[in-house]
Amino acid sequence: MKITPDDPKLTAYALGELDKSERAAIEAELEKSFACQQAVEEIREMAASLKKKLATEEMPELAFAQQRKIENQLKQSAEKPRTNWWRILFYGGLSTAAACLIAAMFLPALSSGGKRKGHTLVFSENIAKSQSQPNPLPLINPDGQKQIQPETQTLDDKTKKDKSSSSVVATGSIVNNSPTASANADGKLYALSGASPLTPPEPSAIPPNSFDTLQPTEKPSTVTLNNSVALNGANTFAGESGGRVSRNRDATFRSVSGISTLSDIPISESESFRNDSRYHYYAPGNETTTYPHLIENSFLTALNHPLSTFSIDVDTASYANVRRFLNEGRMPPQDAVRIEEMINYFKYDYPQPRGEDPFSANIEIAGCPWNSAHRLVRIGLKGREIAQDKRPPSNFVFLIDVSGSMMPPERLPLIKQALHQLVKKMTENDRVAIVVYASAAGVRLPSTSCTQKEKILEAIDELGAGGSTAGAAGIQAAYEVAQENFIKGGVNRVLLCTDGDFNVGMTDQNQLVRMIEEKAKSGVFLTTLGVGTDNYKDALMQKLADKGNGNYAYLDSLEEAQKVLIDQMSGTLVTIAKDVKIQVEFNSAQVGAYRLIGYEKRMLRKEDFNNDKKDAGEIGAGHTVTALYEIVPVGEKIPEGSVDPLKYQLPDEEKQERYVATGSKELLTLKLRYKQPDGDTSKLLVFPVTDGGKSFERASTDFKFATAVAEFGMLLRDSEFKGNSSCGSVLELATEAKGADVEGYRSEFLTLVRKAQQISR
Amino acid sequence: MTLIVNEANSTKADWVHAALRQYEGPLIHYAAQITGDLDRARDVVQDTFIRLCNEKQSKVEPHLAQWLFKVCRNRALDVQRKESRMKNFDETEMNSMPGTAPSPAAEMERREASNEVSQLLGTLSKNQQEVVRLKFQNGLSYQEISDITNLTVSNVGFLIHTALKTLRQKMQPGLAANPRKMP
Secondary structure, eight states: OOOOTTOHHHHHHHTTOSOHHHHHHHHHHHHHOHHHHHHHHHHHHHHHHHHHHHHHSOOOOOOHHHHHHHHHHHHHHHHHHHHHHHHHHHHHHHHHHHHHHHHHHHHHHHHHHTOHHHHHHHHHHHHHHHHHTTTHHHHHOHHHHHHTTHHHHHHHHHHHHTTOSHHHHHOOOOOOOOOOSSOOOOOOBOOOBOOOOOSSOOSTTOOSHHHHHHHHHHHHHHHTSSSSOOOOHHHHIIIIIOOOOOOOTTSOOOOOOOBOOBBOOOOOOOHHHHHSTTOOEEOOSSSSOOEEOOOOOOOEETTTOOEEEEEOOOOOHHHHHHHHHHHTTSOOOGGGOOHHHHHTTSOOOOOOOOSSSSEEEEEEEEEOTTOTTOEEEEEEEEEOOOOGGGOOOEEEEEEEEOSGGGOSTTTHHHHHHHHHHHHHTOOTTOEEEEEEESSSEEEEEEEEEGGGHHHHHHHHHTOOOOSOOOHHHHHHHHHHHHHHTOOTTSEEEEEEEEOSOOOSSOOOHHHHHHHHHHHHTTTOEEEEEEOOSTTOOHHHHHHHHHHTTEEEEEOOSHHHHIIIIIITHHHHHOEEEEEEEEEEEEOTTTEEEEEEESOGGGBOOGGGGGOTTSOOEEEETTOEEEEEEEEEETTSOOOSOOOOOOSSSOOHHHHHHHHHHHTOOEEEEEEEEEEOTTOSSOEEEEEEEEOBOOOGGGSOHHHHHHHHHHHHHHHHTTOTTOTTOOHHHHHHHHHHTOOOOTTSHHHHHHHHHHHHHHHHO | OOOOOTTSOOSHHHHHHHHHHHHHHHHHHHHHHHHSOHHHHHHHHHHHHHHHHHSOHHHHGGGHHHHHHHHHHHHHHHHHHHHHHHTGGGHHHHHHOOTTSSSHHHHHHHHTTTOHHHHHHHTSOHHHHHHHIIIIITOOOHHHHHHHHOOOHHHHHHHHHHHHHHHHHHHOGGGGGOTTTOO
16 A cells, blocks of 8 residues: 555544554555655644644533423433323223223113122222333333432532532531541540650660650560561661661651551541441532542540551542632532541651661651640651662553543643653653543553653554543453553552543442452552543542552642652552551540541541451552641540440549559550552551650641641531631641742642632631 | 442433533534524534433443434534525525635624634535534544444545645645645
């Protein structure tokens, strides 16, 4: 075949319309003709710019009356089965009536014949039949059945559609009740101290105070659990890292530990948790985006719930989503605000891990700005950083939603740009495959070494949106490709890029989630990248990432894509420890009550901590994870509903006295578990912690900043625990704690707080 | 483990709404190209969605876009035929005319004179405009476009090819001067 630059086939080729053999034929020709190559390039450019232009075209809408007509039709069609039912009843009734009439006319005659009884019977049977017939109809027609409810929805939707935004805000209310059934801890607490670095200090210098206190306890508790090393204070430090403990009052209290490895991100709530009534779904006001209803963790007494157990979470999607709302001039729905994801959006300066464990553990305790009687405990983990050139060889599969809904510029085009940049950062050790799905799924680019970046980039450029969304088939195909090209000891990861609107094929969420869960066992990790606004399925994206040993980011802009995929490339893509769980045991001698701020969807049952089958969150290279506990010291009033005194238990006061009498100064014991990314057995780390009584003013900058973010989150959620928080105090705090802020994220936070302030006025 | 039901597009209403959100605008543009008038286009699109409400979801869903555009197209052609029968001398003119001559389409164009896109597309024939919209605004494949328009796949390919060529020249007038690029 000979082609000229003006051949329509060339256009078809450039637009990806040819099948394999035709493509091969053209490619052969292309080799020979520079002019043709040039033409292909120009066609693609033209096509891309045309797409862009068309995407910006203003979209006309139906008139309101026309929309109404459609709604009415929808309602009617939903009612159809019913209508039929009535029609049948009616006609049926009519004919029955007619029959009766006829019968009546003949009855006299019949009755004289003595057959009357029999006939009447027959009639009534008929009646029964004609009445019962209709019933099956509606039942049989599933469509019809389903549609009955939608009517109401429809209206709602309509309001939504009518543009606006305003309604969103109204929606999510927070219900508070005490959530964590599973968590447990009780005890009382005193908050004590300030900052003592637990972190990987050097052995020799284990200083006095805090560590001293720590040691005794630690030893005993530690060792036991897992085969692996449990660390305890002094020993650990010494043995492992040889660091020096710098005791610095102002510094953070770091409890370090070592942990070793695990994987990337997320995790999970136990199923029981999911089923739990606090986790229902509803769609907030004006968008079809759905957020699971989150009920804020409330205060639990250390006496009755001494253990608090949760999975780490390094997702940041909620912050990006909140930012999007605020930038659009509206308040985010309360349920879209996940405080832990907001806190974790920012990097904190925790020390690098030393020794064999893949992350360092840090703790800092200081006063609480929104309630001066309370203490705040900050637990921070920091994953080992991996230099770009030390990144293990990687096998990536981009699984891209190219359905029609992905067409707007902030969706597929954004994804394409982001992937473009990502591919540019890859090295010859990496491989990339592209699987797309829309009406049908298919492998667009077989796994290709990054020595051929041009080819990969070209495949990305060619992606165009159209069709409905068959997500399941795509996921299936992507994992297959990932498994075929599995790199042992390397990074194997599927990156799912979508607006989350799975509407074709397997659309049952639970099935999708189960499938992902199954696939995760193959050792392939998952990253979900969400885009788009209106039909965006936040909850589903998050769940897929949780179950797929994955992480989840929401890309509201190219800058965010840059942060997630380029600046934090290793963090997002390279998992260093998986199933990372945290369990805190509170000392009732010191802690009256405590509350975990955020992490509502990450709570685990206390038994889950030691259960290695229980999935939990992953940490990526260089990731930091931060959790805050608000603590009510023993003796302070516990903000909690009252319960009748228990009949068969020792009275709380008595128990409390006994605990206090032990004289234990420890505030809590922090326990961590993690697995190597490819491991099945977890390693336990245990650190007793004492509060040095540091005031909030003397807390570290990072502590203050994290606190400001938490406070802002509580304001957005209108938390019942916000105390005397206000945008003003958040601003003041965050401004003071902004630090160097090289990347500008903290300044941006300040801008957002100001926006929220304006909007809420 | 099954509490979470509300999210899937399980009901027909959800499905129709999703279709509306996604295709309302593109369909109106598409219909307007045929009817030459936005208001009539809106009516056509309304009718299209009303028909969708009566369809079986399972039947239409796998090829929703094709279905919508096809139904919309047929409806638009009906409307346009009826219109032109009323003032029937216009008929021939309307069907065969490229977008350059004064026509209802041009009328609309004038209305949206600020709109770069319609200006750009206005330089194409009606057929070209139609396939270009289907291809580049709606991301449909040649095959899908062929199903919608009853043109053959190679006709579709030819129209797109020539449309792109025309547009390339329009957008980068310099190209014409370059013999290598302008064979």
